[in-house]
Amino acid sequence: xxxxxxxxxxxxxxxxxxxxxxxxxxxxxxxxxxxxxxxxxxxxxxxxxxxxxxxxxxxxxxxxxxxxxxxxxxxxxxxxxxxxxxxxxxxxxxxxxxxxxxxxxxxxxxxxxxxxxxxxxxxxxxxxxxxxxxxxxxxxxxxxxxxxxxxxxxxxxxxxxxxxxxxxxxxxxxxxxxxxxxxxxxxxxxxxxxxxxxxxxxxxxxxxxxxxxxxxxxxxxxxxxxxxxxxxxxxxxx
Numbered sequence: 001x002x003x004x005x006x007x008x009x010x011x012x013x014x015x016x017x018x019x020x021x022x023x024x025x026x027x028x029x030x031x032x033x034x035x036x037x038x039x040x041x042x043x044x045x046x047x048x049x050x051x052x053x054x055x056x057x058x059x060x061x062x063x064x065x066x067x068x069x070x071x072x073x074x075x076x077x078x079x080x081x082x083x084x085x086x087x088x089x090x091x092x093x094x095x096x097x098x099x100x101x102x103x104x105x106x107x108x109x110x111x112x113x114x115x116x117x118x119x120x121x122x123x124x125x126x127x128x129x130x131x132x133x134x135x136x137x138x139x140x141x142x143x144x145x146x147x148x149x150x151x152x153x154x155x156x157x158x159x160x161x162x163x164x165x166x167x168x169x170x171x172x173x174x175x176x177x178x179x180x181x182x183x184x185x186x187x188x189x190x191x192x193x194x195x196x197x198x199x200x201x202x203x204x205x206x207x208x209x210x211x212x213x214x215x216x217x218x219x220x221x222x223x224x225x226x227x228x229x230x231x232x233x234x235x236x237x238x
Contacts, residue, residue, distance in 0.1 A: 038062070038093045039077060044086050048095045049077040057137055059098040062089055069102050083118065101137065105130035111199070114216060114230040122232055156192030157185065168198075187215065191222045200228040206235040 036050025046068055048060065058070045060080050066088065072079030082089070083102075105119045109129030114122045121127055149167035166172050174182045190200045202219070204212045212232055219225040 033099075034097045036095045038089060038091050038095055040091055041082075041086055041089050044082050046080045046082055046086070046089060046095070047077050048080055051078055051095060051097055054078050054097055055101075057101050059100055059102050061096045061098050063093050064088055067098075067102075101135050103133040103135045105132075106134050107131040110229045111227055112225050112229075114232060117231055117233050153189070153198070154192055154196075155185065155189040157188060160185075183215070187218060190219065190228055191224045193227065194222075194224060198227065200224070201231060202228055203231045205233055207232075209234070 034051050034053050036048050038046050039049050040047045046062070048054075048070075051060070051070075054060065054070045054073065056070065056073060060068045060070055060078075062068065062082075062084075066082070066084040068080035068082040068084075070078050070080050080095070104117070105128070107128070107130035109131075110119070113125065113128050115128065116122055119128065119130070147169065149169045151168045152161070153166045153168040154161055155166065160166070174185055176182045186202070190202060193200055202215065204215065212230075216225070216230055219228055219230070
């Protein structure tokens with residue numbers, strides 16, 4: 001004969017068994033995350049409250065598939081640098097942690113394409129195919145892991161190649177006033193790499209659209225766009 005005590009114990013056991021079965025059935029589709037809200041938006045910076053676990057340079061997702069990078073981590077709120085159209089966000093909007101840092105797609109599919117700094121196509125074509133994603137902020141390779149600079153990078157300009165040759169793999173800064181030929185040197189160097197198994201990346205930051213279009217047309221005319229990635233961002237972009 002079942003006593004009242006046994007009845008209660010059995011009922012509790014059945015309840016726990018039901019909860020265990022429910023957890024097993026639905027746990028695979030559950031995720032845990034933090035959601036906060038925007039307190040203010042100004043000059044491409046969003047102040048967000050309610051994300052105490054956000055890390056430095058973590059990617060934050062906003063409504064409309066907009067993103068930003070967490071930089072200023074205060075006790076009560078964080079400052080997020082917006083990467084997209086900040087005028088579409090308002091105070092009170094939702095903000096979510098993504099748990100990952102900012103990264104960009106990479107792969108041979110970007111050769112011959114004109115893209116934004118985030119890898120979005122700007123030439124009217126489909127999104128470039130990529131094989132992996134790389135974080136924009138990462139440690140440089142240790143000195144001992146780097147290959148020595150042993151081969152020259154010919155610019156095609158005899159005065160430079162003879163007097164101050166550039167090594168393939170080194171850094172070289174081109175300084176000069178306006179209209180002194182800095183862009184011409186860079187373009188001549190890119191064009192001269194045809195057939196040399198060298199990938200070139202031309203970045204146009206804050207330049208006029210007409211100037212960028214002229215550069216792209218010149219690279220295409222010389223057959224240099226096939227091994228070049230053109231990254232473009234306007235002066236009013238975030």
